Amino acid sequence: MGRAPEQRATALIHHDYQPPEDFESPAVAVHKASTVFFRDTAQMRSQRWVDKSGYTYGLHGTPTTFTLEQRIATLEGATHVLLAPSGLAAVTTVDQAFLKSGDELLLPDNVYAPSLNFARHELARWGIAHKLYDPMDPASLAQAITPATRLVWLEAPGSVTLEFPDLRALVRTVRAARATGEGAPIVALDNTWGAGLAFNAFDLGDGLAVDLTVHALTKYPSGGGDLLMGSIATRDRALHDTLAMTHSRLGLGVGANDAEAVLRSLPTLPLRYAAQDAAARRVAQWCRQRPEVARVLHPSLPDSPGHAHWAALCDAAAGLLTLELDARFAPAQVDAVVDALRLFRIGWSWGGPVSLAVPYQATAIRRLPQPYRGTLLRLSIGLESVDDLIADLEQALQRLP
Known part of the structure; x- marks a missing residue:
């Protein structure tokens, strides 16, 4: 005869399994616990x-x-x-x-x-x-x-x-x-x-x-x-x-x-960081040529605030850039550009594989006097093809008069 149900319940909890000491793999073992047992x-x-x-x-x-x-x-x-x-x-x-x-x-x-x-x-x-x-x-x-x-x-x-x-x-x-x-x-x-x-x-x-x-x-x-x-x-x-x-x-x-x-x-962090940094620099350089963009904010660019401080300390610049759109464009027009993006998704955060876009009003996020006049558009560059991202930005910016 088998064990009684109560005995089986006890056996399921107090089993004799011990993890093997001679097992090793690239992945770190996942230890889940609220309670931790002590010998005494x-x-x-x-x-x-x-x-x-x-x-x-x-x-x-x-x-x-x-x-x-x-x-x-x-x-x-x-x-x-x-x-x-x-x-x-x-x-x-x-x-x-x-x-x-x-x-x-x-x-x-x-x-x-x-x-x-x-x-x-x-x-x-x-x-x-x-x-x-x-x-x-x-x-x-x-x-x-x-x-x-x-x-x-x-x-x-x-x-x-x-x-x-x-x-x-x-x-x-x-x-x-x-x-x-x-x-x-x-x-x-x-x-x-x-x-x-x-x-x-x-x-x-x-x-x-x-x-x-x-x-x-x-x-x-x-x-x-x-x-x-x-x-x-x-x-x-x-x-x-x-x-x-x-x-x-x-x-x-x-x-x-x-x-x-x-x-x-x-x-893979160093590889991803470097790839997103390089992609962001390419996108930033392309955006600098656009007539709709008054300024591109990215520490690696000479006209970005604090570039000299960045250059003295860093050799990398992450995957973020912010576009200061020309002041002639109303916030609603910039929102329409963001809504027209196909590869860039609208969402908070950054650092992931999907490129993101979020518009901001500088007056709403800065309290001290600041030189930003137009609507800001922050871009987080993901891991997509840079050519595809640039093409997406181009078709969306064309909606501005």
Whole structure:
């Protein structure tokens, strides 16, 4: 006779399977867990997850997520990494880890809009002030720093308009404030555009470095446009420990299958990044010849804001460009161009295989005086044929009078 149903249920749970020790393949094993078993109570009480020396609970890491964190650390040039459910979650974790009531946050005027919205709403309700500075003028940052300043965000390049700041000068400005006792701000960089490939944020030259980076792994590391994830990287153990505790208390975690997907995509990241960079440069050069386009914003172009700063630090430029359409075209006309595109899809984000197009009004995304007059059209170049993408842009632009 077979086992009773109750016995079969027990056997299905307490089976004797053990993974083979002599099996190895290119793919990292996917370890899924909420509960993690301990050999005994002594091990349960001694295990530590902050330094990744042990496993305690699925939320705090598994072999799969620890492996991804180690590889992102290698990519970014860091030593400690935490994963978050999205790039924005990584940004807000940094804010919450280092800011308290009475503190002040400084943001570049071209900051990622959701980061500014978090400061305007949640942080403001908690008694944390924020100010904007002109990222293209280090003196503007110097004037903004006060004894209350605790965190300074940098972006390179700026969101949508792609101005490339003098990162060395901005970091030097914050270091000078630390030296004079005006404040002890932490310098955080959104490094999503650079993807750990365009430049090393932890070695900017002249002994300069940021304190931590945030990376939307949603973009280039994923490469598929099909998952959300972020990372926070640093070389400073004390900063990491503070971040890890906040990360834990917020209950942040990522799914094992999403971690697996990023791990699978990472080996092709340099190839994809280079291909999309080269394609974007070709599209940018073609767009510069179009009479409908007043200016093409792309750091590799000599007339793009901050080109000299980009050239001094980088040899890559990602796959983003923004067209400043001639001011004679109304926003509705630009919308019609976007609607006419066939290969470019309309959608947020970037870094995936499909090219994307999104129109913006500069006056709606910039608060400091800015030189942009016409409607902006941001293009994310995917992995399609460049000739086909150019042909698509040509047929759509022909709709403008």
